Amino acid sequence: MIKPDKLRFLALSLLAAIIAAGCVTSTVVDTRTGVTGINEGEGVVIMAKSYHLGNETELKYIRCIEDALARGRDGLRVIPHAEFVDSLFPWFEPRTAPAETKNLAKLMDRPGVAERIAEQNVRYIIWLDGDTDRVAGGGSLSCAAGPGGGGCFGFAWWQNDADYDASVWDLHGLESAGTVSADVSGTSFMPALVVPLPFIARTQAKACRSLADQLHAFIVQDESA
Amino acid sequence: MKAIYRTVLPGVLLSGLITGCASSVTLSTPTIPEPLLEKIPMSVGVRMPANFQHFVHEEKVYGREEWTIDLGRSNAALFEQLFSYMFSDVIVLGPDDDPQLMPFDALIEPSIDAFEFSTPEQSSTEAFAVWIRYRLKVFDRQGKLVSNWPVAAYGKSQTTTMGGSSALQRAAILAMRDAAALMIMKFDDVTRISSLAGGAATSPAPTPVTDELIENKENPGSEDSASEGSTDD
Numbered sequence: 377m378i379k380p381d382k383l384r385f386l387a388l389s390l391l392a393a394i395i396a397a398g399c400v401t402s403t404v405v406d407t408r409t410g411v412t413g414i415n416e417g418e419g420v421v422i423m424a425k426s427y428h429l430g431n432e433t434e435l436k437y438i439r440c441i442e443d444a445l446a447r448g449r450d451g452l453r454v455i456p457h458a459e460f461v462d463s464l465f466p467w468f469e470p471r472t473a474p475a476e477t478k479n480l481a482k483l484m485d486r487p488g489v490a491e492r493i494a495e496q497n498v499r500y501i502i503w504l505d506g507d508t509d510r511v512a513g514g515g516s517l518s519c520a521a522g523p524g525g526g527g528c529f530g531f532a533w534w535q536n537d538a539d540y541d542a543s544v545w546d547l548h549g550l551e552s553a554g555t556v557s558a559d560v561s562g563t564s565f566m567p568a569l570v571v572p573l574p575f576i577a578r579t580q581a582k583a584c585r586s587l588a589d590q591l592h593a594f595i596v597q598d599e600s601a
Numbered sequence: 602m603k604a605i606y607r608t609v610l611p612g613v614l615l616s617g618l619i620t621g622c623a624s625s626v627t628l629s630t631p632t633i634p635e636p637l638l639e640k641i642p643m644s645v646g647v648r649m650p651a652n653f654q655h656f657v658h659e660e661k662v663y664g665r666e667e668w669t670i671d672l673g674r675s676n677a678a679l680f681e682q683l684f685s686y687m688f689s690d691v692i693v694l695g696p697d698d699d700p701q702l703m704p705f706d707a708l709i710e711p712s713i714d715a716f717e718f719s720t721p722e723q724s725s726t727e728a729f730a731v732w733i734r735y736r737l738k739v740f741d742r743q744g745k746l747v748s749n750w751p752v753a754a755y756g757k758s759q760t761t762t763m764g765g766s767s768a769l770q771r772a773a774i775l776a777m778r779d780a781a782a783l784m785i786m787k788f789d790d791v792t793r794i795s796s797l798a799g800g801a802a803t804s805p806a807p808t809p810v811t812d813e814l815i816e817n818k819e820n821p822g823s824e825d826s827a828s829e830g831s832t833d834d
Contacts, residue, residue, distance in 0.1 A: 427757045432726065434759055465634040466782035470775075488637035 400562040400577045404586045408554040410546060412595050418499035419453035420445065420595065421460045425505040426470040432507040437540070437584060441504065444588030452592065455496055463492050480550040498547055500595060506540035508580045517568050528568035535563045538583035542591055556594050558587040626766045627671040630678045631774045633781050636686050641789060643798035644690035646705040650712050651696075653677040658716045662723065670718070670769065675777065680711050683781050687788065701744065707797040708740040714751060718769065721760055730757045731772040735780055739792045748792035754780035 414420075422442050424433040438457060446454040461468045467489055474483050484490045513534035520526060538560040544553040562577025656672040684691045692705055700708050714734040721727050732755055739748040756775030760768045789795050 428755065432728070432759075435761075462634040465636045466778075466785050467637065469779065469782040471779050472782050472786060486637065487639055492637065 400560060400579060400582050402558065402560040402582055402586050404556070404558045404590045406554060406556040406590055406594050408594070410549065410551055410553040412500075412544070412546070412553050412597065414452065414499055414595055417453070418497050419455045420500040420502055421455045421457055421498055422502050422504060423457050423460075423468070423473070425503050426473055426475070428470045429475070431505050433504045433540070434507060434580075437508070437580060438504060440581070440584040441502075441542075441588050441591070444584060445592055450592070450596070452595065453497075455498060460496065460498070463496065464489060477545055477550060477552050480545070480547070484550070493547060500553070501545045501547065502591065503543040503545065504540060505543070506538070508536055508538040508583070511535050511537045515565075517566060517572065519568075519572075527570035528572045529570070531565065531567045533563060533565040535561065536577065536579040537561050538579045540583055540587055542587060544591070544594065554594065556587060556590045558583045558590070560586065623667045623669070624766060625669045625671070626769050626773075628673055628675045628770055628773055630673065630675050631777055633679065633682055633686075633778060636781075636785050638687070638785055640689045641687060641795050641798070642689045643707065643795065644692070644705040645684060645688045645794070646692045646694050646700055646703050646708045647680065647684055648694045648698075648700065648708060648710045649677050649680065650710075652713065653680070653711070656713065656716070658718075660718070662720060668718070668720075668769075670716075670773065672716075672773065675773075676711075676713065679777050679781065683784060684709065687785065700740075706742060706799060707747075707794050708744075709794075710738040710740070712736045712738075718772070720769075728757050728759045729769045729772045730755065731769070731776040733773075733776045733780060737784070737788075737792070739794055739797075741797050747797070748794070750791050752780050752783055754783065 422438050422445070424435075424438055425431040442454045442456065445452045466472055467483060467486060474480055484493075513532070515530065515532035517528060517530035517532040519528040538558070540558050542556045544555065545551070546553045560579050560583040562579030562582065564575060564577045566572050566574045653676045654674045656676055658670040658672070659668070660670075661667045681691075681693055690705070692703060694700060694703065694708075712735065714736050715732070716734075717732045719730045721729065724730065732753065735752040735754065737748070737750045737752060738746060739750075741747050754776045756772040756777070756779055758768045758771035758775060
């Protein structure tokens with residue numbers, strides 16, 4: 377039997393956690409253009425589209441997707457992108473990486489490329505495009521300190537949008553399997569009455585979880601079909 | 602004692618403020634992975650300028666801070682490693698070596714035309730960017746210039762919790778790696794160096810179109826990625 381005090385504490389903690397998460401809305405969409413599925417031992421690589429093409433996908437987002445896809449009992453075998461890029465130097469550098477699937481056949485004909493990919497048993501390359509931006513903000517918050525103490529007063533808010541697209545390339549057929557997109561918007565706010573209370577919307581983390589879950593389903597879904 | 606404090610304390614504070622406006626980055630020697638390519642079967646000599654052994658770039662970002670970027674001998678290390686992967690035999694010349702007396706098929710002379718960078722404050726992004734423009738001169742065995750190729754490289758790295766210095770270092774290393782990738786892909790097409798194998802003298806390779814640093818800065822990679830962004834070439 378849980379004591380009423382403990383129950384109240386748990387309820388308050390839950391409420392605080394919900395509020396502290398800020399407001400986040402997300403939309404995840406996938407578009408399939410080919411049959412997917414993955415066999416035991418096959419792996420995936422998460423890559424960022426080239427910054428030579430203006431892409432600004434954050435390194436920590438790539439790592440987050442890698443970790444999320446590899447996590448759990450049903451986790452995929454994820455080859456770290458840096459390891460993959462190094463093993464195929466210089467053919468997956470920002471300048472040289474294939475921009476379209478039609479370039480894959482030519483790439484595979486280059487000396488050693490097909491062999492290196494086969495050695496690592498890479499089935500899919502997932503290209504990430506997009507970033508997280510602050511799109512709006514407002515309010516006013518000021519803090520002051522004196523000999524007798526200090527404090528803050530006011531209210532501030534800001535909105536972050538995380539828009540990411542993942543293009544899935546199947547290296548078996550050297551073709552695109554489709555795309556998965558995550559569009560997440562989060563509003564954070566910080567009221568302050570002596571002590572500022574930050575309610576942070578974890579927009580990018582949500583975009584990472586949503587995209588990784590959908591990617592996992594996208595890749596393994598057809599296996600059972 | 603009070604007088605000492607009165608004199609020393611402002612000095613310490615002032616020097617703290619001054620050093621707070623200066624950033625220094627020292628690059629560790631980069632390495633590139635062994636590339637997937639077939640070596641060009643020829644012997645080349647490589648003559649590097651003095652600043653390849655110790656290249657320091659100093660720049661004051663207007664109204665902000667002063668940056669000192671010490672590339673050390675990273676350029677020399679990069680080119681030594683790169684050419685050893687690209688050619689079957691590489692001889693690095695010392696400052697007193699006479700190339701006429703050395704038994705190679707061609708002489709390569711790399712140099713740095715320009716080094717530039719931008720900070721997140723300047724670009725209104727969260728990234729540091731580095732542009733390096735190298736120049737590669739290729740001479741035949743008789744000492745005749747057969748190719749003069751400007752290589753524009755670009756690297757970009759986002760700021761992390763590790764701070765701006767490490768992001769700038771990474772951007773510089775990525776720019777060097779970008780140059781290496783371009784050279785591996787295009788060196789023979791542009792300079793026709795393989796035609797010099799065996800000591801053959803040839804007519805000069807066509808002068809490549811100068812890919813101006815400014816153009817690349819406005820639209821990084823646009824010029825090169827049109828031809829090299831895919832594997833069609």
